[in-house]
Amino acid sequence: MATIIDGKHYAERLRAEIGRQVVQLREAHLVTPGLAVILVGEDPASQVYVRNKARQAREATMASFEYRLPHGVPQEKLLELIERLNADPAVHGILVQLPLPPQVDAERVINAIRPDKDIDGFHPVNVGSLATGGDGTVPCTPLGCMMLLKHHLGDLSGLRALVLGRSNIVGKPMATLLLRENCTVTIAHSKTVGLDEECRRADILIAAVGRPRMVPGDWIKPGATVIDVGINRIEENGKARLVGDVDFDSAVATAGAITPVPGGVGPMTIACLLLNTLEAACRQHGLPVPAGVMEAAWG
Numbered sequence: 001m002a003t004i005i006d007g008k009h010y011a012e013r014l015r016a017e018i019g020r021q022v023v024q025l026r027e028a029h030l031v032t033p034g035l036a037v038i039l040v041g042e043d044p045a046s047q048v049y050v051r052n053k054a055r056q057a058r059e060a061t062m063a064s065f066e067y068r069l070p071h072g073v074p075q076e077k078l079l080e081l082i083e084r085l086n087a088d089p090a091v092h093g094i095l096v097q098l099p100l101p102p103q104v105d106a107e108r109v110i111n112a113i114r115p116d117k118d119i120d121g122f123h124p125v126n127v128g129s130l131a132t133g134g135d136g137t138v139p140c141t142p143l144g145c146m147m148l149l150k151h152h153l154g155d156l157s158g159l160r161a162l163v164l165g166r167s168n169i170v171g172k173p174m175a176t177l178l179l180r181e182n183c184t185v186t187i188a189h190s191k192t193v194g195l196d197e198e199c200r201r202a203d204i205l206i207a208a209v210g211r212p213r214m215v216p217g218d219w220i221k222p223g224a225t226v227i228d229v230g231i232n233r234i235e236e237n238g239k240a241r242l243v244g245d246v247d248f249d250s251a252v253a254t255a256g257a258i259t260p261v262p263g264g265v266g267p268m269t270i271a272c273l274l275l276n277t278l279e280a281a282c283r284q285h286g287l288p289v290p291a292g293v294m295e296a297a298w299g
């Protein structure tokens with residue numbers, strides 16, 4: 001039986017430590033980190049995420065600014081808002097919830113965010129920084145996955161990692177982070193031949209394809225660490241539920257450790273968003289970025 005990696009628990013501890021750092025920053029330097037979240041449209045799932053992000057920011061005593069724009073908002077209006085937030089000294093982090101409606105060019109919007117306020121790490125400056133080993137913002141989901149991996153495994157050097165999925169948001173930055181930790185990294189995707197065999201070679205399996213229960217237990221190397229990034233809403237026996245990209249019930253028999261859905265990577269993503277906002281605030285005020293936050297939170 002695999003160890004269940006309790007992301008919800010680690011995220012709570014991490015947020016508590018971030019909250020302590022925020023209080024210190026305010027007391028020592030009169031700085032309150034500010035997070036602005038922009039949501040375009042009324043997608044119910046997106047509304048839930050945005051509400052959670054805002055609530056958790058406030059719980060960490062950060063300032064939270066929420067902007068809700070109608071589904072049909074012209075791109076210019078969105079770009080104007082970003083310009084205003086770029087110039088606002090109370091806002092240290094800007095997040096534009098993806099996906100965006102078709103009249104809006106997501107790439108233009110991401111490129112309009114000041115790189116030092118891009119707490120998603122999606123701006124090309126931050127993507128480049130990650131690729132070349134710089135200290136730009138690391139995207140929240142891969143960062144959260146890496147924290148869980150390092151906590152569970154310690155040194156990752158020499159391990160074979162398979163990243164299933166090649167998105168700019170998860171797959172590609174995840175592969176880069178694993179490479180930085182000296183893993184031997186493979187990126188697999190819909191055109192990969194012999195996907196099951198690729199998976200069976202992996203000591204670390206990251207599933208980030210967005211296909212419910214696509215990875216069965218017999219694709220998993222015995223003892224492997226499995227990080228399930230998928231959050232898929234399905235209907236089963238007439239009830240709505242969330243499942244990952246991994247078939248948890250069969251995987252749990254083979255894996256050494258596995259993250260559940262919900263309660264795995266999702267909560268870590270939001271905690272890392274708050275961490276990126278705290279760090280952005282420090283950088284924008286010329287202050288050192290708090291070190292060892294994860295160690296302080298998790299011991």
Ligand SMILES: Nc1nc(=O)c2c([nH]1)NC[C@@H]1CN(c3ccc(C(=O)N[C@@H](CCC(=O)O)C(=O)O)cc3)C=[N+]21
Nearest residue numbers: 049095096097098099120231262263264266267269270
């Ligand atoms: N610019 C941008 N940045 C994002 O980081 C971003 C985004 N756009 N668009 C949407 C996705 C999705 N996302 C999630 C974060 C947390 C949970 C989360 O906490 N999930 C809970 C369950 C929540 C539920 O019950 O619905 C869990 O897995 O335990 C889920 C999804 C961030 N995203």
